[in-house]
Amino acid sequence: MKKFLLLYTVIASLLQACNTGEHENTARQPVLISKANAGASCVSLTKDHRDLPVISWIEQDSKKNKQFYFSSWDTVTGRFGSAITVPIEPNTSIHEEGMPKIAFKADGTIVAIYETSVPSSKSKWGLSDIQYTMSYNGGRTWTERKSIQSDPALLGSRSFADIIRLDDGEVAVSWLDTDPVRSELGRPVKFAKTSAQSGFSEAVLVDSAACQCCRTAMSTNGQGQVNVVFRDLLPGSVRDISISVSSDNGLSFGKAVPFSGDHWVVDGCPHNGPSVVFNKDTKYVTWYTGAKQGGVYYAALDGNNKTLVKRELSRAGRFVQLTMMPNGDRVAAFDVTYEQGGKIFKKIMLNKIQDKEFLEKEVSLPSSHASYPVITTLGKDQVVVAWTDDSKVYYTLEHSTAINRVVQEDAAAHSDTGETGTSAALATSKDPVCGMMVSATAESEQVVKDGQTIRFCSPACKRTFLNKAH
Numbered sequence: 172m173k174k175f176l177l178l179y180t181v182i183a184s185l186l187q188a189c190n191t192g193e194h195e196n197t198a199r200q201p202v203l204i205s206k207a208n209a210g211a212s213c214v215s216l217t218k219d220h221r222d223l224p225v226i227s228w229i230e231q232d233s234k235k236n237k238q239f240y241f242s243s244w245d246t247v248t249g250r251f252g253s254a255i256t257v258p259i260e261p262n263t264s265i266h267e268e269g270m271p272k273i274a275f276k277a278d279g280t281i282v283a284i285y286e287t288s289v290p291s292s293k294s295k296w297g298l299s300d301i302q303y304t305m306s307y308n309g310g311r312t313w314t315e316r317k318s319i320q321s322d323p324a325l326l327g328s329r330s331f332a333d334i335i336r337l338d339d340g341e342v343a344v345s346w347l348d349t350d351p352v353r354s355e356l357g358r359p360v361k362f363a364k365t366s367a368q369s370g371f372s373e374a375v376l377v378d379s380a381a382c383q384c385c386r387t388a389m390s391t392n393g394q395g396q397v398n399v400v401f402r403d404l405l406p407g408s409v410r411d412i413s414i415s416v417s418s419d420n421g422l423s424f425g426k427a428v429p430f431s432g433d434h435w436v437v438d439g440c441p442h443n444g445p446s447v448v449f450n451k452d453t454k455y456v457t458w459y460t461g462a463k464q465g466g467v468y469y470a471a472l473d474g475n476n477k478t479l480v481k482r483e484l485s486r487a488g489r490f491v492q493l494t495m496m497p498n499g500d501r502v503a504a505f506d507v508t509y510e511q512g513g514k515i516f517k518k519i520m521l522n523k524i525q526d527k528e529f530l531e532k533e534v535s536l537p538s539s540h541a542s543y544p545v546i547t548t549l550g551k552d553q554v555v556v557a558w559t560d561d562s563k564v565y566y567t568l569e570h571s572t573a574i575n576r577v578v579q580e581d582a583a584a585h586s587d588t589g590e591t592g593t594s595a596a597l598a599t600s601k602d603p604v605c606g607m608m609v610s611a612t613a614e615s616e617q618v619v620k621d622g623q624t625i626r627f628c629s630p631a632c633k634r635t636f637l638n639k640a641h
Contacts, residue, residue, distance in 0.1 A: 201536060203564070205228055207563065210231040211228055212267065215272045215545055217335075220276065220279045224548075227257075227272065228241075228564045238259075240257070241254070241283075257313065258304065260316070263287055267543045267559075268386045273334070274334040274336050275342075276341060279307075279309070280305060281305065282334065283303060283306075283313075284302065285301070286329075299328040301319040301344065303317060304317075319332075328358075329347070331385060335389045337421065338395050344364075346361055359379050360427075361376060362375045362397075362399060362424065377399050381402065381404055385441055387444060390449040399415045400446075401415075401427075402441065402444055411434065414428055414430060431470065433464075433468075437461060443459045443489070445457065449495075452474035455472075457503050459491060482529070485507055492544055492546050496554075501523070502546060504522075506544055514538075516539060529577070531578050532574040541559070542559055542560070
């Protein structure tokens with residue numbers, strides 16, 4: 172009997188070792204979820220009322236007809252299921268910083284939001300509004316679309332929104348609004364939440380003057396506290412990250428506190444907002460800065476919004492998103508620009524933060540143009556990561572133990588390709604649309620005109636330039 176027990180123990184240990192090795196060493200192939208012949212973008216991840224991942228994205232055909240899809244995680248197949256269509260308007264704005272998104276109430280009601288835009292003599296960008304529609308039956312039918320606020324939508328613009336489920340089971344949206352009197356001083360950050368089946372309540376002011384064109388981000392602590400994080404507009408045109416906290420589930424917000432300390436001075440639009448998660452009294456934030464020590468950063472804030480930790484994740488990183496594992500580990504997903512063989516590429520990196528240890532893994536395919544990653548958790552020890560690559564949307568499933576390559580602190584300021592100072596070494600130029608200074612990025616974010624390479628801070632600025640050129 173003792174020999175049998177000993178043999179059983181040895182076999183079990185070997186099987187456990189094999190399973191661990193599989194998690195750590197098996198390279199998962201990214202899965203294409205969008206149609207191969209459609210122009211796909213604006214991928215987003217959320218959780219449904221069962222705490223399962225839901226992915227959404229936009230597709231456009233050759234005639235620029237727009238379709239908004241979402242797909243729920245299938246626990247049987249271990250993949251996302253069939254795509255479900257969300258009705259949107261033909262004038263829906265398609266850009267990564269203000270993409271269409273969905274959220275689920277605790278009772279399973281789906282709330283979808285999207286930006287619309289109409290031409291206006293008052294603004295060269297047109298006037299935008301945030302529309303929403305709801306489904307009470309899993310996406311089979313949808314309510315008539317409405318504006319996020321009942322007052323006339325075209326008094327100003329509403330855009331760059333985030334949407335989450337609150338601790339009371341309702342859904343909340345944060346966005347950038349317009350100050351009709353002092354629009355040159357920045358845009359107000361506003362917040363509104365649903366109430367049963369009556370739609371969204373009247374907006375609450377979070378901050379009076381934020382950077383004009385970066386997405387907002389929200390998180391909750393599970394006990395009714397709501398964080399809104401955004402790129403602020405501080406005196407001297409400083410574009411640092413600030414946080415405002417509500418202790419009453421979004422009924423009111425405290426004074427915004429700037430914390431990133433980057434001192435990024437730019438007279439233009441960064442088109443790059445932060446990401447935030449919350450665990451008990453500690454908030455964890457990731458963001459991009461184009462300051463002298465530029466790149467993507469991570470910080471931990473205490474209950475008084477004091478910075479406990481601040482660290483650069485990658486100097487060559489650009490867009491970053493953050494999620495939290497059930498055990499408290501944080502996992503950041505960001506895109507990294509690098510040069511190889513005289514060509515510019517982008518890849519998706521994961522950074523797992525365990526206490527003071529930073530671990531990493533690359534998840535995209537070699538020689539790709541992967542960008543705009545999003546991330547969420549699945550179960551106790553897996554993450555789902557999705558991104559856009561050459562107008563296609565991909566996703567992959569990663570076990571947290573597979574994110575295991577140690578990042579040395581003194582290497583955090585270097586490119587994750589092993590080439591130091593990649594982004595700093597690439598030439599910089601001015602975005603002709605917004606005036607922002609940008610470094611060389613993926614080939615999809617630059618055009619050649621009259622023999623000269625023109626670079627843009629974002630696909631939105633590139634599209635604006637090309638539309639005016641034609």
